[in-house]
Amino acid sequence: MRAAQIETCGLPPRVTERPAPEPGRGERLVGVLAAPITPLDLLCAGGASYFGVPATPYVPGVQGVGTVGDGTLVWFPTAAGMAPGDGSMAELSSVPADDLVELPAGTDPVAVAALGLSAVAAHMALTWRGELAAGEQVLVLGAGGVVGQAAVQLARVAGARRVVAAARSAAARERAEQAGADAVVALDTDDVKELAARFAVACDGPLDLVLDPLFGVPAAAAARTLRPYGRLVNLGSSAGETCPLDSATLRSRSLRVLGYTNNELTREQRAIAIGRIAELATLGRLEVAHEVVPLDEIEVAWRRQSHGATSGRLVLTLQPS
Numbered sequence: 015m016r017a018a019q020i021e022t023c024g025l026p027p028r029v030t031e032r033p034a035p036e037p038g039r040g041e042r043l044v045g046v047l048a049a050p051i052t053p054l055d056l057l058c059a060g061g062a063s064y065f066g067v068p069a070t071p072y073v074p075g076v077q078g079v080g081t082v083g084d085g086t087l088v089w090f091p092t093a094a095g096m097a098p099g100d101g102s103m104a105e106l107s108s109v110p111a112d113d114l115v116e117l118p119a120g121t122d123p124v125a126v127a128a129l130g131l132s133a134v135a136a137h138m139a140l141t142w143r144g145e146l147a148a149g150e151q152v153l154v155l156g157a158g159g160v161v162g163q164a165a166v167q168l169a170r171v172a173g174a175r176r177v178v179a180a181a182r183s184a185a186a187r188e189r190a191e192q193a194g195a196d197a198v199v200a201l202d203t204d205d206v207k208e209l210a211a212r213f214a215v216a217c218d219g220p221l222d223l224v225l226d227p228l229f230g231v232p233a234a235a236a237a238r239t240l241r242p243y244g245r246l247v248n249l250g251s252s253a254g255e256t257c258p259l260d261s262a263t264l265r266s267r268s269l270r271v272l273g274y275t276n277n278e279l280t281r282e283q284r285a286i287a288i289g290r291i292a293e294l295a296t297l298g299r300l301e302v303a304h305e306v307v308p309l310d311e312i313e314v315a316w317r318r319q320s321h322g323a324t325s326g327r328l329v330l331t332l333q334p335s
Contacts, residue, residue, distance in 0.1 A: 017104030018312045018330070020095075021071045026316035027103065029309055032073070035100065035108035037240075042082050042111045044090055045139050048127035049078035049102035051307070051328040053320050058095025065096040075330075076202040078102030078131050079123040087121055088114040089130070089288050104311070105332050112281060115288045120315075125295045128304035128327040129164060131276055134194065135249055135285040136165035139225055139274040141172055142249040142283070148173030150222035153213060153239065155232045157195060157251060158186020160327050163302040164224045171299060178216045180232060201232055205260060209235035220244065231256025234263075242267045249274040258301050282297030304329050 015034045018027035039044050055074045062065045077091050080102075089111045096099025101107070117126060140146045152169040157179030158163045169177045179195035181187045187198045199214040205207055213221075213236060218243035226233045230253030237246055237259055244267065263269070276284070292298035303326025307315040315328045 015105040016332075017073045017100075018060045018309065019071045020068070021175050023059060023070060024246065025068060026313040027059070029312060031173060032104065034106050037108045039191050040111055041108045041196050042114060044078070044080040044082055044088065044107045044109050044114070046078050046080040046102055046105060046107050046332045047123040048080075049075045049330045049332065050127045050304075051312075051315055051330060052076060052130075052132070053116070053319070055095065055101075056316070056320055063095075068095045069098055072098075072106075073100035073104045074101075075102030075104075075107075076161050077127070079117070079127045080107070082114065085121065085260055087117045087126070087291070089126060090114050090286075091118055091131070103209055103309075103330055103332070110209050114324060115285045117289075117292045119168075120290050121296050124304070124306055124329050124331065125301060126292050127298065127329045128160070128302055129295060132160040132327075133164040133300065133302070134277050134279075134284060135162050135274070135292045136225070137168050137287050137291065138276070138279065138283070139247045139249050140165060140223070141170055142270055143274045144176065144225065144245055145273045146223055147174050149175050151176045151178070151217060151219065153178045153217070153221050153236055154190070154195070154248070155180050155201070155225065155236060156227045157181050157190035157198070158183065158188075159227065159252075160251070161227050162225075163189055163193040165299065166190060168294075169225075170194055171294060176218050178213070178221075180213070180236075189326070193302075201228075201253075204231050206231055206235045206238070210238040213239040220282065223247070226250070228253035229257045231258065233257045234259045237263050237269060237271075237273050240267060240269055243270070244272045245272060247272045247274050266333065306331055
C-alpha cells in the first residue's frame, strides 16, 4: 500500500510503499479516504513534543475517515507520534474496533475529516465545559482557525443569541464572518484596555461565555467584558503561554476560568460528539474552510502547514487498495 512516512523527525513525510497492516485482536482494517494534516501531527513528528521522540519510520495522522467491511463509513483516531504505531495517512489503517465511529449516510468524508477533533473541541468546550445555555452571548477568540470557525457555528446551533468573533488577520476575520458571526473584532493590538473596549462595542451588553484557544492578551481583554459569574474556557495558547489577567477583574466579577482538553473525554463522549459533528455537517449547518490535497503532494502540504501558509485545514485524500 502507499503511505506517507516520517523517516526523520523534523522533516516532512515522504510517499512510500509499505506492507498492508494486519489487524490484531479486536482491530478492524480501515480503507482510508481522508486524513487531515493538523498542528498535532506536526508537533508529534517534530520530535520535541511532550510525548517524546517517536520511533521512526512511522505513518503520521492522528485521525481519519474511511470505510470498513461492506463499505460502512467511519471516523477513527490514532495515537501516531504519541505512542508506537502508525496513523491515518496511508491507504489502509488497522484500528481498534471500539474506536470506530460510524457516520451518517450521505456524510462527506473530506468535510468530516476537516472538522474532526477540532470541531469536537469547540463543541465540548462550549457545551460540556462552558455550559452554554440558549439565549447567552458568546465571544469566540481565534475565530478564523478551524476550532474558531466551528465554534461560531456550534454556538449558534446551541442557541446563543449573539456570537462575536475575534481574529488577527483580515483573511481570518473574513472566515469568521463567513462562519456566521454577528460581529468581528480585529486582534491587531497588544493593548488590553483597547482590545477590551473593542469587545465591549461589538457585544450587546456583557458576555456570558468566552471560548479561548489563544490565551495571552486576547483572553485578558475578553475577561474584562464578561458579566459577573461569566465563564472563560481556555483550550489553547496560540497568543501566549501566560496571560495578563488582573486579579481585580477576576475577583470583582467572580469569574470562572476553565481549562479544556479533548484528552479528558471518554471514548463514549468523543463518539457522541463526532456523531453530532457529522450530523450537522451532513445537514449543511457546519463546515470549515479546507483544501483537498492528494497523497503525492504530502511534502509540500506538510511544509505549508508548518509555515501557516494555508487558507484552511489541509485534508489528505487517499484511495484504499
